[in-house]
Amino acid sequence: MQKKQDYRFSVAPMMDWTDRHCRAFHRCLTKRALLWTEMVTADAVIRGHRERLIGFSDVEHPVVLQLGGSEPAKLAEAARIAEGFGYDEINLNCGCPSERVQSGAFGACLMAEPDLVAECVSAMRAAVSVPVTVKCRIAIDDLPAEETLFGFVDKVAAAGCEVFTVHARKAWLKGLSPKENREIPPLDYGLVARLKAARPDLAVILNGGIAQLEDCRAHLETFDGVMLGRAAYQTPDLLGGVDSALFGEGMPVPPAEAVRAFEPYIAARLAEGISLHAMTRHMLGLFAGQPGARQWRRTLSERAVKPGAGLEVLRNALGAVEGAALAG
Template identity: 55%
Template sequence: MYAEALKDGRKIFAVAPMIDWTDRHCRFLHRQLSKQALLYTEMVVADAIIHGPRERLLSYSPEEHPVVLQLGGSDAGKLTEAIRIASEYGYDEINLNVGCPSDRVQSGTFGACLMRDGVHVASLVEAMKKVSPVPVTVKCRIGIDDQEPAEVLPEFLSRMIGAGADAIWIHARKAWLQGLSPKENREIPPLDYALVHRMKRENPHVFIGINGGIGDLTQAREHLAVMDGVMLGRAAYQNAGLLAGVDDLLGSGAVDERCRPEIDWLALRDTMMEYATGVIASGGRLHHVTRHMVGLFQGYVGARRFRQILSTDATRPGAGVDVIAAAFAAVDIEGGVKRLAS
């Protein structure tokens, strides 16, 4: 995938892996809005795959492809065993998390704290490559704590490239492992897009994508003028409607931020109702699906009522898919004004 993208000059747009957000129901919704966006799972710890409920952790809908499994771990044996197990599920890529700063991840000595030891991360990538039938990629920060990113990042990238990483996605912020919460680590450390852009210019034959603080498709397009890929997280989740412009963006089509993208909202409603029916029939709840839909109508007349219905009625015991129909009926789909960058 990545080698072909570099050869053809094709850009990649990805929705970032986000714990508690990018589950299978979220990804199904996002796929209805963009056929080309690369979708990521939440980070799944290798130990959980080996010892936990594999079907619940790894299963997904075929419609989600292309979909990436992001793994967390620092033990080569466990990571390779997790890949062997996951290979039966047909993911399109395996990604190693070297960026999450949460206390839970730190206690397991993986995530962002791995940036202290590029030699070890390179050994993990090499081991993963040996057993993975699909590309192995890395998602990292520009540095952690008192590290100087301009010194640390080039060396880290060199080791990942030497280990055979198929692509490197860089969150353009440091992570402070002491003193900042995971939420604060997504907001407080300053962004250094210039450094990440420089890494791409210095490594023209390596796929390097950028992540962090990118709020809309206009900003995404600006980064794609330099980078091979762009990854949006919170913006894509909280204003999922912007994903409807991704396929045009990747096809070099017009992305007009002033008007709504071309979305067949009624078809989306029917698809999500059918999907939710299946989730409920298999023992799930309506809220498991609709909690990811709350941000769909930013900028539309009736969006507030839409959010209210999904946030209250959909959470009630026994709620059925008629709640989705009622929520969509509250929105002025024809007359509302939608902004991709709201």
Template identity: 60%
Template sequence: MHAIDRNDFQLSVAPMMDWTDRHCRYFHRLLSPHARLYTEMVTSAALVRGRQLRLLEHSQQEHPVALQLGGSEPQELAVAARYGADAGYDEINLNVGCPSDRVQSGKFGACLMREPTLVGDCVKAMRDAVDVPVTVKCRIGVDEQDEYADLQRFTETMIAAGVEILVVHARKAWLQGLSPKENREIPPLDYERVYRLKREFPQLSIIINGGITTVEQVQAHLAQVDGVMLGRAAYHDPYLLALVESALYGEPLPERDDVLRHMQSYIEAELARGTSLKHISRHLLGLYQGEPGARGFRRMLSEGAHLPGAGWGLIEQAMAPRRVAA
């Protein structure tokens, strides 16, 4: 096992289904050289039984980048982790926090918090299979299993399995009665429970996730835990990544237009291999959030990116009136 540099986990962008694909990660890397990026969740069954190794595709510019796996069968997860490590991922993360019905039916995600011993077996099998760090992303509780003692036991089991990095979404998950979207919004945030976990398990690197939307909040959390994982805020207002990057690492703030222009060669290469512009441009829509002309930029891309022949020229057109408005 390679030694883990805990500083590598100070800032990260959460794995988000249908959002953090390879195009999104390439874009986010331009905004934040240091942030640790995560794939969407990939099921171990898709890799091992479905042989869908195309799901592991990523560019070298994305590093450091982690593969998030979903599954509950230790040996299958071990094989999937090996595929991920062989593909060049810097970390393998096990999803123990997703509350969707599809995930529950596959017996993985947040329902696994009820079975810490099984999760420990999965982690151990994965750690035995790869040299890169194996981490876990969980919730603070699930359904009626909502006492701090439950999270404490889960954490103790993870440490016994060799986990050194635990990412904790500071909300519990309701597996019945709430949609995945509602599970990201309705259960109240309990940051203090995550802070307490860090105080009681100082040897464990704790990364906090959930409802974090400003540079000031990031800095306040870092006074209590080892790292902050940004989710929806980083997606809908991606320039937040640049602001946090500047505050934490002293990086100069890039101009939004320059970030977009750095996407040109990537976009043109992707279009040449048959990728539709809409699959890339959808991740760019929030770049000018709160800036003059932002609405027109979003509208032009949203209305034009799906049309036949749409290419870099559309993005140039979308930028032009925004510059006039500024």
């Protein structure tokens, strides 16, 4: 019997951002958030350096691998490999609007091909015992949003998908860049709420434009979960309040406490030859808006990139923040 996942709060998959070091850092701030990998193509999982592409640390659980692709057999094989690595869930990307993704015939363009997505989901579910889920937009280009979203979800749900994370914007594949697609198309939370009301048996997670824990709490009255992307990454201190605010567990995790909790992970990776910058680049916004934040960013930006940089750089940066807080 599958373990039931708690979808109340997720950190979105973000290319070049949510790598394994980022996820290990985020886990120092929240034990309950569902963490996601960057999107990895099925072909890369099958043919590439698997440990480099999808390797992760036990501390990251629960963690979702997001796959990109549109060929059922390849997605099934990639899902099987991912389950062998120990992922808690496999997600199919039907929402990324980048040209690179379109050229591969996957991502948001799959919103126009629900039958194909249903085939992919069916093949993946037959290959693994962990949940197979889908992340999508509400529609693409000139397709009518309500009709497209409901039709897409119904066909994919009929193939056995029970969990949909919906970025509540259209994706405009013609005319907008990926960055513009995250900001310009208007949000339509109401449409996603109507989907949840009409399909109460499905888990519907809301994504797009959410930036505060107070907003998360409000949305959880309607949806099964919320997903935050840029706000979680750029101001990670927000994650320190997730467990207490949304799960009713413990007290908020202070940023300095998270830094110290991350030190053993950093030390272990440094010993493996990973650069300090590869890990600390995900921490730059941790003290945003607090005394010493500028010195924190400057120290890590300038010194962590140097060859041989070690934990003393991180400790000096933290000391500057704590000194500024005392002086203030």
